[in-house]
Amino acid sequence: xxxxxxxxxxxxxxxxxxxxSNPPNKTAMxxxxxxxxxxxxxxxxxxxxxxxEVLPYLxxxxxxxxxxxxxxxxxxxxxxxxxASTLPHLDDDRLFHLLVSLIESDDLSVxxxxxxxxxxxxxxxxxxxxxxxxxxxxxxxxxxxxxxxxKTRFRVLGLxxxxxxxxxxxxxxxxDNGFLExxxxxxxxxxxxxxxxxxxxxxxxGNSEEIVGYLDESGALKKLNDMLTExxxxxxxxxxxxxxxxxxxxxxxxxxxxxxxxxVSQYNVQKHLHTQLEEGSRELKEACITSQGFLxxxxxxxxxxxxxxxxxxxxxxxxxxxxxxxASFHSLGHILDSLSKYNDxxxxxxxxxxxxxxPHRTRxxxxxxxxxxxxxxxxxxxxxxxxxxxxxxxxxxxxxxWGSDELVNFPGFFEWLMxxxxxxTKEGKEQKFEIVRRLLRTLEKRVRENQPRGALDVARAAExxxxxxxxxFFVDAExxxxxxxxxx
Numbered sequence: 001x002x003x004x005x006x007x008x009x010x011x012x013x014x015x016x017x018x019x020x021s022n023p024p025n026k027t028a029m030x031x032x033x034x035x036x037x038x039x040x041x042x043x044x045x046x047x048x049x050x051x052x053e054v055l056p057y058l059x060x061x062x063x064x065x066x067x068x069x070x071x072x073x074x075x076x077x078x079x080x081x082x083x084a085s086t087l088p089h090l091d092d093d094r095l096f097h098l099l100v101s102l103i104e105s106d107d108l109s110v111x112x113x114x115x116x117x118x119x120x121x122x123x124x125x126x127x128x129x130x131x132x133x134x135x136x137x138x139x140x141x142x143x144x145x146x147x148x149x150x151k152t153r154f155r156v157l158g159l160x161x162x163x164x165x166x167x168x169x170x171x172x173x174x175x176d177n178g179f180l181e182x183x184x185x186x187x188x189x190x191x192x193x194x195x196x197x198x199x200x201x202x203x204x205x206g207n208s209e210e211i212v213g214y215l216d217e218s219g220a221l222k223k224l225n226d227m228l229t230e231x232x233x234x235x236x237x238x239x240x241x242x243x244x245x246x247x248x249x250x251x252x253x254x255x256x257x258x259x260x261x262x263x264v265s266q267y268n269v270q271k272h273l274h275t276q277l278e279e280g281s282r283e284l285k286e287a288c289i290t291s292q293g294f295l296x297x298x299x300x301x302x303x304x305x306x307x308x309x310x311x312x313x314x315x316x317x318x319x320x321x322x323x324x325x326x327a328s329f330h331s332l333g334h335i336l337d338s339l340s341k342y343n344d345x346x347x348x349x350x351x352x353x354x355x356x357x358x359p360h361r362t363r364x365x366x367x368x369x370x371x372x373x374x375x376x377x378x379x380x381x382x383x384x385x386x387x388x389x390x391x392x393x394x395x396x397x398x399x400x401x402w403g404s405d406e407l408v409n410f411p412g413f414f415e416w417l418m419x420x421x422x423x424x425t426k427e428g429k430e431q432k433f434e435i436v437r438r439l440l441r442t443l444e445k446r447v448r449e450n451q452p453r454g455a456l457d458v459a460r461a462a463e464x465x466x467x468x469x470x471x472x473f474f475v476d477a478e479x480x481x482x483x484x485x486x487x488x
Contacts (some may be wrong), residue, residue, distance in 0.1 A: 017057035062098040067107045074113040084126040100139045104141030104152040112292045115159045116333040122163045123303045132173045161204035187223050192238040199245045216263045225267040244287030251291030270308045277313045293331025297338035319359035329389035336396025352402045379416050391431040398438035408455035433472035
């Protein structure tokens with residue numbers, strides 16, 4: 001953009017900002033808002049925003065009576081917050097004071113847009129320097145006082161949790177400024193619903209070794225485990241909201257690595273999991289199954305499931321519990337996806353054995369296979385949510401050589417997979433395409449490592465490659481061939 005054109009664009013921008021500052025009517029305000037948005041689009045937007053003449057209008061925009069104008073202003077500031085080179089121009093106490101005040105806006109969309117500005121600001125060193133070495137911290141601290149409305153306090157705590165999860169530097173700075181203590185102190189209140197909010201905030205923190213270690217040393221994990229024990233014995237209906245989240249939270253923490261698993265296992269959460277999988281309500285069982293999915297997503301975690309008897313529990317829910325199969329398929333799919341990245345021979349052998357030895361639902365003392373359960377579901381089950389969950393498991397199996405062999409050799413599966421008419425929904429077509437992609441990726445890995453091709457001979461591989469070339473939504477005019485089998 002030439003200097004003359006830039007000057008003309010800046011003048012048009014300022015003219016429209018003037019209209020927004022004192023609009024003669026609603027139509028004029030909306031028209032000016034649209035024009036400002038268009039003028040600030042593209043690479044020249046930041047250059048215009050950083051003009052000295054524009055900064056006062058940004059401040060005015062943040063104080064505008066119309067939420068649409070405020071969001072427009074916030075979106076432009078967010079662009080600058082992402083770009084470290086522009087921050088010296090935005091390092092203005094008045095501007096950031098206004099930004100912080102918008103966290104408590106009655107309009108939730110304005111509050112969320114403001115929080116996104118600070119999240120982007122804290123993704124790089126220059127932004128962190130502004131956030132942690134300015135009046136922002138002091139202002140945020142005041143918003144955490146007991147006299148401040150509860151919704152504002154939790155918005156600020158949500159911002160802190162989000163920022164802490166972005167990097168170890170952010171975590172340590174938030175900890176040193178006492179913000180994490182502010183989050184954990186809420187666990188001392190008698191309000192069960194506030195506990196639920198805190199657990200959600202702690203989930204935002206992530207599961208890095210530093211964070212899990214801090215939660216352990218601070219006594220937060222002991223407090224949560226005590227809540228778990230109390231809640232499972234209590235008749236208070238509000239506990240039914242928080243207990244499932246705590247089960248899932250411990251699983252998420254343990255999935256961070258061996259150190260995190262070691263810390264979590266000290267609290268014997270596995271015993272609660274085992275008991276509730278046998279005796280708990282359907283909601284609690286589903287939460288425990290989800291927790292298992294996280295727990296077993298590392299080699300150490302999968303071995304832990306096996307040692308604690310939780311892997312056998314999972315096989316029972318898949319084989320016997322029809323109402324729990326959806327949650328089980330999602331969790332097992334997550335386990336298979338995660339473990340495929342490790343190339344751990346011992347764990348893969350255990351997975352292969354697991355998939356071939358599930359309890360039969362109707363014939364006691366007999367075994368069935370995972371393939372006999374999931375393939376008929378994806379090829380003929382009318383309940384879409386259950387089918388999609390089963391797809392997750394099949395995609396996970398396709399990540400392994402032994403899994404792809406079993407799938408391809410399963411009667412009718414390959415024909416169904418190659419038949420373009422066997423799926424009518426967009427999601428179903430995309431799921432099939434992803435299975436094909438994973439089968440090919442597994443084959444390529446085997447060839448690269450000089451392993452046998454297995455069930456995917458040259459002819460079948462050519463069919464898979466043709467499927468990929470044609471894309472997920474290619475329509476085949478030939479008649480469909482469907483799998484004829486019955487659901488377990």
